[in-house]
Amino acid sequence: MAxxxxxxxxxxxxxxxxAIGAGIAENAIGAAAxxxxxxxxxxxxxGLIMTVIPETLVIFGLVIAIMVIGLAGx
Amino acid sequence: MFISxxxxxLNIAGxxxxxxxxxxxxxxxxxxxxxxxVKNEDIDIGSPIKDSPKVSEVLIRIRSLLSHLKVIPDNKYxxxxxxxxxxxxxxxxxxLAELNEILRKSKETDEILKxxxxxxxxxxxxxxxxxxxxxYTDYNSIVCFIGTIEEHNDIKKEIRGITENFExxxxxxxxxxxxxxxxxxxxxxxxxxLSKHSFSELNISSVKGMGGTAEENLRDLTKKEGYFAERKQxxxxxxxxxxxxxxxxxxxSEDILSKELExxxxxxxxxxxxxxxxIRGWVPMKQLKPLQEDLMESTKNKIYIETEELKKGERxxxxxxxxxxxxxxxxxxxxxxxxxxxxxxxxxLVFLIFPLLFGFxxxxxxxxxxxxIAALLLKKKMPNFKRFFNIFIxxxxxxxxxxxxxxxxxxxxxxxxxxxxxxxxxxHQLDILISVAIxxxxxxxxxxYIIGFINIYKGHGLKHAVYEKAGWILLFPAVVRIILxxxxxxxxxxxxLSLLMPHDYVIIFLAVIGVILILIGxxFIGTIExPGLFSNILSYARLMAIGLASVQLALVVNEFVKEFxxxxxxxxxxxxxxxxxxxxxxxxxxxxxxxxxxxxLHYVEFFTKFFKGGAPRFTAFGAKD
Numbered sequence: 016m017a018x019x020x021x022x023x024x025x026x027x028x029x030x031x032x033x034a035i036g037a038g039i040a041e042n043a044i045g046a047a048a049x050x051x052x053x054x055x056x057x058x059x060x061x062g063l064i065m066t067v068i069p070e071t072l073v074i075f076g077l078v079i080a081i082m083v084i085g086l087a088g089x
Numbered sequence: 090m091f092i093s094x095x096x097x098x099l100n101i102a103g104x105x106x107x108x109x110x111x112x113x114x115x116x117x118x119x120x121x122x123x124x125x126x127v128k129n130e131d132i133d134i135g136s137p138i139k140d141s142p143k144v145s146e147v148l149i150r151i152r153s154l155l156s157h158l159k160v161i162p163d164n165k166y167x168x169x170x171x172x173x174x175x176x177x178x179x180x181x182x183x184x185l186a187e188l189n190e191i192l193r194k195s196k197e198t199d200e201i202l203k204x205x206x207x208x209x210x211x212x213x214x215x216x217x218x219x220x221x222x223x224x225y226t227d228y229n230s231i232v233c234f235i236g237t238i239e240e241h242n243d244i245k246k247e248i249r250g251i252t253e254n255f256e257x258x259x260x261x262x263x264x265x266x267x268x269x270x271x272x273x274x275x276x277x278x279x280x281x282x283l284s285k286h287s288f289s290e291l292n293i294s295s296v297k298g299m300g301g302t303a304e305e306n307l308r309d310l311t312k313k314e315g316y317f318a319e320r321k322q323x324x325x326x327x328x329x330x331x332x333x334x335x336x337x338x339x340x341x342s343e344d345i346l347s348k349e350l351e352x353x354x355x356x357x358x359x360x361x362x363x364x365x366x367x368i369r370g371w372v373p374m375k376q377l378k379p380l381q382e383d384l385m386e387s388t389k390n391k392i393y394i395e396t397e398e399l400k401k402g403e404r405x406x407x408x409x410x411x412x413x414x415x416x417x418x419x420x421x422x423x424x425x426x427x428x429x430x431x432x433x434x435x436x437x438l439v440f441l442i443f444p445l446l447f448g449f450x451x452x453x454x455x456x457x458x459x460x461x462i463a464a465l466l467l468k469k470k471m472p473n474f475k476r477f478f479n480i481f482i483x484x485x486x487x488x489x490x491x492x493x494x495x496x497x498x499x500x501x502x503x504x505x506x507x508x509x510x511x512x513x514x515x516x517h518q519l520d521i522l523i524s525v526a527i528x529x530x531x532x533x534x535x536x537x538y539i540i541g542f543i544n545i546y547k548g549h550g551l552k553h554a555v556y557e558k559a560g561w562i563l564l565f566p567a568v569v570r571i572i573l574x575x576x577x578x579x580x581x582x583x584x585x586l587s588l589l590m591p592h593d594y595v596i597i598f599l600a601v602i603g604v605i606l607i608l609i610g611x612x613f614i615g616t617i618e619x620p621g622l623f624s625n626i627l628s629y630a631r632l633m634a635i636g637l638a639s640v641q642l643a644l645v646v647n648e649f650v651k652e653f654x655x656x657x658x659x660x661x662x663x664x665x666x667x668x669x670x671x672x673x674x675x676x677x678x679x680x681x682x683x684x685x686x687x688x689x690l691h692y693v694e695f696f697t698k699f700f701k702g703g704a705p706r707f708t709a710f711g712a713k714d
Contacts, residue, residue: 060425060702064693071624077634078577078627081523085576 026080033076040069091433094373094410101368103392108366114384116352116711120376122406123710124369126360135356135366148346150181155339158332177342184335195324202317209310211296216303218258218268226297232276234269236290251278371406405430408707415440417479426702432544439691446687448487450635451679455499457488500643516640522633524578530629537698538562544699556610563603566596568622625694631686639679646671
C-alpha cells in the first residue's frame with residue numbers, strides 16, 4: 016500500500032499549508048486588532064471576529080483532508 | 090429573558106430648594122440612568138453642591154496616595170470601613186505628609202547616589218593612569234587634557250613641535266586614555282593637534298578637590314554607595330509597609346468619597362435655571378412607581394414627574410434581564426456588545442449552547458471533574474471573577490456529561506480492562522463525530538437566521554424581514570443537500586437528514602427563490618456571501634477537530650506513561666510526573682481551546698446572523714462600582 020502513504024501526505028499538506036496561510040493572514044489582522052483594542056476596549060468583539068476570519072481556510076483544509084482520507088477508504 | 094428591561098423616560102422638575110433632597114433619594118434608590126443635559130442658549134447646567142470642592146480635594150489626595158503606594162484595587166475592602174468625612178480628611182492629610190517626607194528623603198538619597206556613581210565612573214577611567222587624583226586639577230599656568238584619543242603613536246612628536254614643556258601619560262592599546270599637561274599659553278595649539286587625533290575629553294570637574302590615589306578613592310566611594318543604597322532600600326521598605334498598613338482604609342475611603350462626589354456633582358448633569366431644575370433619565374418600568382411615590386413623599390409633593398414617549402431611533406440604555414443561573418453568561422455580552430433595546434437578548438441561548446459546545450469538544454469525564462474542582466476552588470479564591478468561574482462550572486458539568494456519552498476517562502476508553510459504555514467513541518468513530526459537529530452547525534445557524542428574522546420583523550416590519558433573512562433560510566435545504574452529497578454527514582444522522590429533505594426539485598425551487606430574495610434584499614453583494622454559508626457551517630467541524638486533538642494528546646501521554654511504567658524502578662517516578670504534567674498541560678490547552686472556539690462559534694458564526702448590538706449600558710446614578 017504505497018498509495019496510503021501518498022494519501023496521508025496529501026491530507027497532511029492540505030491541513031498544514033492551509034494553516035500556514037491562515038497564520039500569515041491572522042498575523043497582520045491580529046496585530047491591528049490588538050492595537051485597536053488598546054485604544055478602545057469595546058472593540059474586543061469586532062477585533063476577534065476580524066482576526067478569526069482567515070481561520071476558515073484551515074477548516075477547508077481539514078475538510079479536504081478528511082475527504083481525501085475518506086476517498087482512500089472507499 | 091429574551092428581552093432587556095423595559096425602560097421609561099422620565100423628567101423630574103422642581104424648585105431648587107428640594108434639589109438636594111431629590112438627589113439624595115435618587116442616589117439611594119440607584120434606579121435612574123441620568124441623561125446629561127447639554128448646555129444650550131436657553132438652559133444652563135446646574136452648579137455642584139457647595140461641599141464638592143472640599144471633597145474632590147481630599148479625593149485627589151487619596152488617589153495620589155493610592156498611586157504612590159501602589160495599592161492594588163480590591164473590591165473586598167470596599168465596605169470594610171465606614172469613616173466620616175472628617176476622619177478621612179485628617180487620615181489622608183497625615184498619611185500624605187508622612188509619605189511626602191519619605192519621598193523627599195528618597196529623592197535626596199537618589200541624588201547623592203547618582204553623584205557618587207558618576208564620580209566612581211570617572212575615577213574608574215582615571216585609574217589606568219599612574220597619577221593621584223589631585224594631580225589633575227587646580228593649576229594656574231598649566232592646562233591638563235584628559236580623555237581618549239584614536240591612537241597616540243606620533244602625538245608626542247607633534248607636540249614637541251610646539252613646546253618642550255609638557256608631560257604625557259598614556260597607555261597602549263585601542264582608544265587609550267591620555268593625560269597631557271602643557272603650559273597654558275600653548276593651549277589652543279595643542280588642542281588643535283589633539284582634535285586631529287579625535288580626542289574626546291573626560292569631564293573631571295566633579296572629582297575636583299579630591300586627594301589620594303584612585304584606588305583609595307574608589308574604595309571610599311564604594312563604601313559610601315553601599316551606605317546610601319541601604320538607606321534607599323530602607324525607605325522603599327517603609328513605603329511598602331505604609332502601603333500594607335493603609336491599603337484597606339485607602340480603598341474604602343476612595344470608594345466612599347467618589348460616591349459622595351458623584352452625588353455632590355450631580356447637578357452638573359441637570360438642566361437648571363436660577364430657581365428650578367430638571368432631571369432627565371431612564372428608569373426601569375418596574376421601579377417607576379415606587380420611585381415616584383418615594384420622591385413625592387420626601388419632597389412633600391413639591392416636584393413634578395412626567396414620563397415621555399419613546400422616540401424612534403433613540404439610544405435607550407440597556408440593562409439585561411435574565412434569571413439567576415443565566416446571569417453569568419451576560420459576561421459574554423459585556424465582552425462583545427450589548428443588544429439594542431428592541432433586539433432579542435441572546436444570553437439565554439448562549440447559556441444553553443455554550444456549555445454544550447464546550448463539553449462536546451473537551452468531552453472527558455476525568456478532565457471534566459478536574460476542571461469542575463478547579464472552578465469551584467478558584468471561584469472562592471477570586472470573587473471578582475465569579476461570573477467567569479460560574480461559566481466554567483456549567484461547562485465542566487457539560488464536559489462530564491459528554492465524557493460519559495463518549496465513555497472517556499483521561500483519554501482512555503477502558504479502565505483496568507473494563508470497557509466503559511459509550512454511545513460512540515471519539516477516537517475511533519470519526520465519521521460520526523464530524524457528522525454530529527456539522528449537523529450542530531446547521532441547526533445553530535438556522536436558529537441564528539430565525540432570530541434575525543424576528544429581530545428585523547420587530548424592528549422594521551415583515552417586508553424587510555423576508556428580504557433580509559427569509560432568503561437565507563430558504564437556502565438551507567440546498568446547502569444541507571450539498572453537504573450530504575459531499576458525504577460530510579453520513580451514517581444514521583445522514584440518513585435522518587436525508588429523510589427530512591424534500592424532493593430535489595422542491596429544494597432547487599426554494600433555493601432559487603432564496604437567491605432572488607437575497608438579490609432584492611441585499612443586492613449583488615449579498616449573493617457573493619452565499620458560499621460563506623458553507624464556510625460557516627463547515628466551521629463547526631472544529632467541534633470534531635479540537636475534541637480529537639485533545640483525545641489524541643491524552644492517549645499519547647498515556648502511552649508514554651505505560652512504557653515508562655513497564656521499565657520499572659526509577660522510571661516509575663518519572664512516569665507519575667509525566668502523567669500529571671501531561672494531563673495538566675492537556676487540560677490547560679483543551680480548556681483554553683474549547684473556551685475560545687466555543688466563544689468564537691457564537692460570536693462569529695451565530696451572532697452575525699442576527700445581532701447588531703451597540704446599545705449604551707444602563708448605569709444607575711449612585712451605583713458606582
